[in-house]
Amino acid sequence: MQISFARIFVLLGVSICLLARAEGAPQGGGDFSSNAEARKLPTGTILVKGAWSSASDSVTPVPEGGRVANNVYGNKYFGLTYPLSPDWIEKYSGPPPSDSGYYVLAQITPAGTFKGTSRGSILVAAQDLFFTLTPARNALELIHFSKDNLNADYSVEEPPTEVRIGGHSFVRFDYVSPVAQLHWSVLATEIRCHAIEFVVTSRDTKLAESLIQGMNRMSLPGDAGATLGSGGGDVPVCIKDYASGENVTERVDPIFTERRFNLVPVRIIIDKEGKVKHIHFLSAFPEQAKAVTDALFQWRFRPYVPDGHPVEVETGIMFGRAARRATPQSTSAATE
Amino acid sequence: MEPIKRASVLAILAALLLPGLANAQSDPGVRPGAINGQSGATATSPLPLASVAANNPSGSLEFFQNGLARFQDVESVSNSPTGNNGLGPRFNFNQCSGCHSQPTIGGTSPATNPESQVIANGIVSGSTNSIPSFITSTGPTREARFPFFFDANGNPNTNAPNGGVEDLFTVSGRSDAGSCSLPQPSFSTAQSTNNIIFRIPTPVFGAGLVENIDDSTLLANHSAQANNNLGISGTFNHNGNDGTISRFGWKAQNKSLLLFSGEAYNVEMGISNEIFGQDRPLPGEDQLGSGLPASCLNLSGTGYPEDTTNFSATGSSDQFAQNASINSDAVAFAEFMRMLAPPVPSTTTPGGSTSISNGRSLFSSIGCATCHTPTINSTQPSHITPSLGSTTVKAFSDLEIHHMGTGLADNVSQGGAGGDQFRTAPLWGLGQRIFFLHDGRTNNLLGAIEAHASSGSEATQVENNFDALSATQQQDLLNFLRSL
Numbered sequence A: 001m002q003i004s005f006a007r008i009f010v011l012l013g014v015s016i017c018l019l020a021r022a023e024g025a026p027q028g029g030g031d032f033s034s035n036a037e038a039r040k041l042p043t044g045t046i047l048v049k050g051a052w053s054s055a056s057d058s059v060t061p062v063p064e065g066g067r068v069a070n071n072v073y074g075n076k077y078f079g080l081t082y083p084l085s086p087d088w089i090e091k092y093s094g095p096p097p098s099d100s101g102y103y104v105l106a107q108i109t110p111a112g113t114f115k116g117t118s119r120g121s122i123l124v125a126a127q128d129l130f131f132t133l134t135p136a137r138n139a140l141e142l143i144h145f146s147k148d149n150l151n152a153d154y155s156v157e158e159p160p161t162e163v164r165i166g167g168h169s170f171v172r173f174d175y176v177s178p179v180a181q182l183h184w185s186v187l188a189t190e191i192r193c194h195a196i197e198f199v200v201t202s203r204d205t206k207l208a209e210s211l212i213q214g215m216n217r218m219s220l221p222g223d224a225g226a227t228l229g230s231g232g233g234d235v236p237v238c239i240k241d242y243a244s245g246e247n248v249t250e251r252v253d254p255i256f257t258e259r260r261f262n263l264v265p266v267r268i269i270i271d272k273e274g275k276v277k278h279i280h281f282l283s284a285f286p287e288q289a290k291a292v293t294d295a296l297f298q299w300r301f302r303p304y305v306p307d308g309h310p311v312e313v314e315t316g317i318m319f320g321r322a323a324r325r326a327t328p329q330s331t332s333a334a335t336e
Numbered sequence B: 001m002e003p004i005k006r007a008s009v010l011a012i013l014a015a016l017l018l019p020g021l022a023n024a025q026s027d028p029g030v031r032p033g034a035i036n037g038q039s040g041a042t043a044t045s046p047l048p049l050a051s052v053a054a055n056n057p058s059g060s061l062e063f064f065q066n067g068l069a070r071f072q073d074v075e076s077v078s079n080s081p082t083g084n085n086g087l088g089p090r091f092n093f094n095q096c097s098g099c100h101s102q103p104t105i106g107g108t109s110p111a112t113n114p115e116s117q118v119i120a121n122g123i124v125s126g127s128t129n130s131i132p133s134f135i136t137s138t139g140p141t142r143e144a145r146f147p148f149f150f151d152a153n154g155n156p157n158t159n160a161p162n163g164g165v166e167d168l169f170t171v172s173g174r175s176d177a178g179s180c181s182l183p184q185p186s187f188s189t190a191q192s193t194n195n196i197i198f199r200i201p202t203p204v205f206g207a208g209l210v211e212n213i214d215d216s217t218l219l220a221n222h223s224a225q226a227n228n229n230l231g232i233s234g235t236f237n238h239n240g241n242d243g244t245i246s247r248f249g250w251k252a253q254n255k256s257l258l259l260f261s262g263e264a265y266n267v268e269m270g271i272s273n274e275i276f277g278q279d280r281p282l283p284g285e286d287q288l289g290s291g292l293p294a295s296c297l298n299l300s301g302t303g304y305p306e307d308t309t310n311f312s313a314t315g316s317s318d319q320f321a322q323n324a325s326i327n328s329d330a331v332a333f334a335e336f337m338r339m340l341a342p343p344v345p346s347t348t349t350p351g352g353s354t355s356i357s358n359g360r361s362l363f364s365s366i367g368c369a370t371c372h373t374p375t376i377n378s379t380q381p382s383h384i385t386p387s388l389g390s391t392t393v394k395a396f397s398d399l400e401i402h403h404m405g406t407g408l409a410d411n412v413s414q415g416g417a418g419g420d421q422f423r424t425a426p427l428w429g430l431g432q433r434i435f436f437l438h439d440g441r442t443n444n445l446l447g448a449i450e451a452h453a454s455s456g457s458e459a460t461q462v463e464n465n466f467d468a469l470s471a472t473q474q475q476d477l478l479n480f481l482r483s484l
Helices: A002-023 A141-147 A203-217 A287-296 B002-022 B060-071 B187-192 B208-210 B214-222 B257-269 B283-287 B319-326 B331-336 B353-365 B445-450 B460-468 B470-482
Strands: A052-055 A067-069 A072-075 A080-083 A103-108 A120-128 A155-165 A168-177 A182-191 A192-204 A248-250 A264-270 A276-286 A313-319 B143-145 B148-150 B156-161 B196-198 B401-403 B419-422
Touching: A072 A103, A103 B460, A120 A203, A120 B460, A141 A155, A141 A168, A141 A182, A141 A192, A155 A182, A182 A203, A192 A203, A192 B460, A203 A264, A248 B470, A264 A287, A276 A287, A276 B283, A287 A313, B060 B319, B060 B331, B148 B283, B208 B257, B208 B331, B353 B470, B445 B460, B445 B470
Parallel strands: none
Antiparallel strands: A052 A276, A067 A072, A072 A080, A103 A120, A120 A192, A155 A168, A168 A182, A182 A192, A264 A276, A264 A313, B143 B196, B148 B156, B401 B419
């Protein structure tokens, strides 16, 4: 047994060395000890923003306004509440919306108190179907596009199939990376002309499945669905390209004073009288947002009157340069 | 009793060792062996592209060698017998290859930082300059920037974005600098107020290939990476003059290698040239309405710009060598960078071919390759040399700028890139780099990977995927990265 214990100590020593190597990350840095009276810039804060999201008021909900509070992800814009599994948290918030209308709404990972041995994550994302780079008109087509363009690192486990989550229609698509032994389950539905995607990633399919089952506790607008979905209630109907042609009765073009080269995707809500009620910039420099705001509030539209009663309309306009590519001409990216 | 004892020992072993094994992955460190993976390359002789090595077109090899030689020139203020005058009045170092030297000339920060030796080596006067505390002998070579100007009380003024390079040293006190008297920027104030960020040199191997990718190719790759289920959606920086995609520098702020070299010559070494024609004051000096004092202008005595086209050819009787000598330094640097061969990855080191191959697959599978695109197809036909034309670019970059979050944000805006947006760093040659990330904050690959996750970063989800891998898989991925 003396020899056995000697082996144990040798192995223990090796183990400690390996741990030490894995954690050691030499850091450079500055000397912050002097000039203690000076006002310091905050650390870990993005003060200088490039093209960023903004809105004409801070009251009207916007897609990126969702938050995790009391272990529930809530998003007023999408009418979505999603209770997280116990011991799962949002450690890091996502980046700002992209100029192609992609949102990282939440990134959910196990907390330090999580008892399970497997890891995994839930990415809650949204793709604005007015500005998508992919030729998809609804959530179903977007997921089929994913499947049809899956790269060689992945294998399809389950092709896109309509499922019910929390009583609502979703499309579910499962694929796996055989080499990483990582499984992806993508569940998507459509709300307000956005494909809302829940991407569950884990090596443990049981864990993934339990997370998906947990989504049944989610609350969504009544008519969210894989191919069509409004926000329900009093939210505006969304109509692709409504701000075009004869629908626009008065138009003042914004004047950009700086040459920027970026795309400026904008969502607007048109009230029942045909005036712009709200402007949401997915991505714009501040001076661009101001120029577009000044112009858009002068636009007038033909009110949208579907059943003899005017209703509010939400639509998208791309400023900056021309849109990168035209998405298929269709009224499908609309709730009407 | 014996079986019980054995079981106990095994249980103790499992309890003690398994956690250790689970975290056993580690950065293999700088890959030993052939420099840049190229047979024949040395620490002072990087290899040119194959067609340049074959001197196709005739004379191209002379231009490469001429550029390489000038990249190593030591610049003076006014007394260089070889004519390399114009250094300063502010600068970070006096030789391109001083900072771009790992693992060979054209690379990035070396193991021993030459900026830490400038007083000892007589490059600057110790009576007028001090070595900033963030410059250390074993740290990375760095340039410093102040994200914001200071107000009159010495506090950062967030209404006044700066972001320009604050050169580390001045020529004041040098015997060849006349009466020019300039103070160094107040790095201690900047540090005490968190108003300072750093950048390390970007390696330029294979840069000519990057330069020769058409915008349409990059845009097609951008579209192909959309809808990736990873939380990633980048964009491009653009050149303010012609509106096309820019691609060099940490924020892809520079359009071309000529612009890149002209700016570096002016900003890092203080040498005016045909692209940046004046000596450069610090950002604040122009803001204050003063610029550089007259006593610090035209220190070289040559007039401006200090680096020009050489109208009289010099050199040997070799006609091509004479032709190359006509170039300005800035053009010669650009030619050198353009004709530098890209690094060649190892298929066996570190960890063996199976581990590297597995790591490559993992790199792609977990999503790293969405931004660090392994191969861009392809360059345009080249009017310079055949190796630059109609070929793939295995740079491991989409050349897009991505939001990297609060953890990496430097609050410097360049072109269309905001304070947290960075170009996807090309990973070719990574295996022989010492320092990582834009500021060289770590020399540990694991630390660099972990830094990809923070609030606001597009790479958080991919970093989560990395964390989900087994220790063995993570080690394979690290081995793969060090094979590049």
